[in-house]
Structure formats: C-alpha cells, structure tokens
Amino acid sequence: MSRVGIIGAGTMGEAFIAALIRSGLQPSSIAIVVRRQERGQELAKKYGVTVVGLAETISSSDVLLLGIKPQGLSELLPAIAPHLRPQTLVISLLAGKTIAAISEGLSGHTAIARVMPNTPTLLGKGMAGYSLATGVTEDQKKFVDQLLTATGKSLLIPEELQNALTGTSGSGPAYFFRFVEAMIDGAIALGLSREDATTLTVQTIVGSAAMLEESGDSPTVLREKVTSLKGATAEALGVFNEAGISKIVADAMAASAKRAAELAQ
Numbered sequence: 001m002s003r004v005g006i007i008g009a010g011t012m013g014e015a016f017i018a019a020l021i022r023s024g025l026q027p028s029s030i031a032i033v034v035r036r037q038e039r040g041q042e043l044a045k046k047y048g049v050t051v052v053g054l055a056e057t058i059s060s061s062d063v064l065l066l067g068i069k070p071q072g073l074s075e076l077l078p079a080i081a082p083h084l085r086p087q088t089l090v091i092s093l094l095a096g097k098t099i100a101a102i103s104e105g106l107s108g109h110t111a112i113a114r115v116m117p118n119t120p121t122l123l124g125k126g127m128a129g130y131s132l133a134t135g136v137t138e139d140q141k142k143f144v145d146q147l148l149t150a151t152g153k154s155l156l157i158p159e160e161l162q163n164a165l166t167g168t169s170g171s172g173p174a175y176f177f178r179f180v181e182a183m184i185d186g187a188i189a190l191g192l193s194r195e196d197a198t199t200l201t202v203q204t205i206v207g208s209a210a211m212l213e214e215s216g217d218s219p220t221v222l223r224e225k226v227t228s229l230k231g232a233t234a235e236a237l238g239v240f241n242e243a244g245i246s247k248i249v250a251d252a253m254a255a256s257a258k259r260a261a262e263l264a265q
C-alpha cells in the first residue's frame with residue numbers, strides 16, 4: 001500500500017484527497033502538509049488524513065503530490081530535494097510547470113507525473129490530462145492511472161499539450177460557470193426572480209450536459225434539435241454568432257494556455 005504525502009491542500013489538494021480515498025487508499029496512509037493549521041484540522045476531521053511536517057512527509061512518502069500555486073514552486077523545491085527518496089513518485093498539479101523544471105529543482109529526480117486536473121474532480125467527475133517522465137515505473141503508472149480514474153476521466157498526453165489542456169479542461173469549468181452567471185442575469189432582466197432564474201438556468205445546463213453525455217448525439221445535432229426554423233432559438237443563436245462567439249471562446253482559451261506557459265517561468 002502506497003503512502004501519499006500532499007503539499008498544499010487547497011481546492012485541488014482536497015479534491016485529490018477525496019480521489020485517493022475513492023481509489024481505495026486508507027486515509028491513514030495520507031499525510032498532508034499545510035500552511036494554516038486550521039485548514040489541516042478541517043481536512044483531518046473531514047477525511048481522516050494526518051497533518052505532518054514537511055521533511056517527515058517527504059521522506060516517508062511513496063508518492064508526493066504537489067498542490068501549491070505555481071508561483072510558490074521555486075521556493076518549495078529546494079526544501080523538498082534533500083528529503084526525497086529516488087523511488088518516490090512526484091505528482092505535480094501545477095499549471096505551466098514543466099517536468100524538466102521540476103526535475104532540475106529536485107536534483108535530477110526522474111519519477112515525475114505532470115497532471116492537469118479540474119475542479120469537478122471533487123465529485124469524481126473531473127477531466128485530467130497527464131504526462132509522465134522517463135523515470136516513472138510500471139507500478140507508478142498503474143498508481144497514476146488508478147488515481148486519475150477515481151478523479152473522473154483521464155487522458156495520457158504529450159507534455160507539449162499540457163498548456164492546451166489548461167485552456168480547455170483545466171480552466172473550462174470557470175467558462176461554464178461564467179456563462180451560467182450571464183444566463184441568470186439575462187433571466188433576471190427578463191423579469192424572473194434571482195431564485196427562479198438560478199433554478200431555471202442550473203437545471204437547463206445540468207440537463208443539457210446529461211444529454212451531451214448520454215444521448216449519443218453530437219453537440220451540433222443537439223443544438224439543431226432545439227432550433228426551430230425561423231423560431232425563437234434561431235434569433236438567440238443569431239445574436240451569439242453576430243458577436244463572434246466562436247472567436248471569443250477560442251481567444252479566451254488561448255489566453256488561458258498562454259498564461260499557463262508564462263507560469264512556467
């Protein structure tokens with residue numbers, strides 16, 4: 001049974017605690033390193049994980065998961081390196097940060113997996129892309145596979161596509177939440193209460209997402225089934241198209257990918 005240490009247990013760190021437990025790991029095998037003790041106590045109570053110091057966590061872990069912000073990595077790696085055993089698998093969730101940079105900061109460590117997850121991981125409905133360094137063993141590959149299966153769906157991708165994944169599935173949930181916010185505001189402008197606007201919008205998006213997953217139809221077919229000739233939906237879609245929705249979305253996704261690349265520095 002692997003012992004897992006997690007450094008940085010914010011939104012994604014917590015989502016991975018939940019996934020590790022879903023994947024079959026005992027909570028007592030999970031050690032977390034936190035900055036704020038109250039956060040540690042909260043997670044210990046919620047999941048049964050243990051709050052441990054940095055050096056002890058690193059030296060006793062078979063798998064070390066990094067869940068801090070990319071901006072904190074250059075300071076953290078020198079603190080990890082002296083305690084890291086060569087056979088420990090390091091899993092990075094950090095946007096932008098390359099396997100080569102992490103390896104360099106860890107004195108040439110080669111057992112590294114770079115993962116780009118997203119927040120639905122918390123519910124086991126996440127989408128993760130992952131890339132593996134050369135030193136990852138077959139057993140470690142199996143561990144990553146099993147873990148990511150517990151986060152939702154996963155795709156093994158060449159590392160050069162990691163930032164494209166950030167712009168697609170990593171940041172993606174925020175795009176949909178932003179769209180929902182706009183629809184709620186639009187419904188309020190049409191005279192609905194905030195409560196009713198929220199119920200109508202959320203159930204519309206949840207139902208539409210279920211159709212995407214379960215109907216077997218493409219998004220294009222599903223859209224066409226809503227859109228009556230010369231009807232109401234066609235008017236709405238005309239407004240989107242006039243405003244250049246495809247370009248707006250593509251530009252936004254490219255901006256996320258570009259920022260992820262900048263975070264590598």
Ligand SMILES: NC(=O)C1=CN([C@@H]2O[C@H](COP(=O)(O)OP(=O)(O)OC[C@H]3O[C@@H](n4cnc5c(N)ncnc54)[C@H](O)[C@@H]3O)[C@@H](O)[C@H]2O)C=CC1
Pocket residue numbers: 007008009010011012013033034035036039067068069070072076093094095116117118119170171
């Ligand atoms: N939130 C998201 O949707 C996604 C985030 N990511 C990546 O996951 C990483 C974490 O993001 P979030 O969970 O959103 O951030 P967050 O801010 O919620 O969590 C980061 C946590 O790390 C802790 N921390 C920072 N330095 C530390 C240290 N030296 N020792 C121990 N704890 C430390 C902070 O106190 C905080 O609790 C980022 O690198 C981000 O690029 C990747 C994909 C999606």
Ligand SMILES: O=C(O)[C@@H]1CCC=N1
Pocket residue numbers: 095166170171
């Ligand atoms: O905003 C960010 O930088 C991270 C990466 C993808 C989602 N959150």
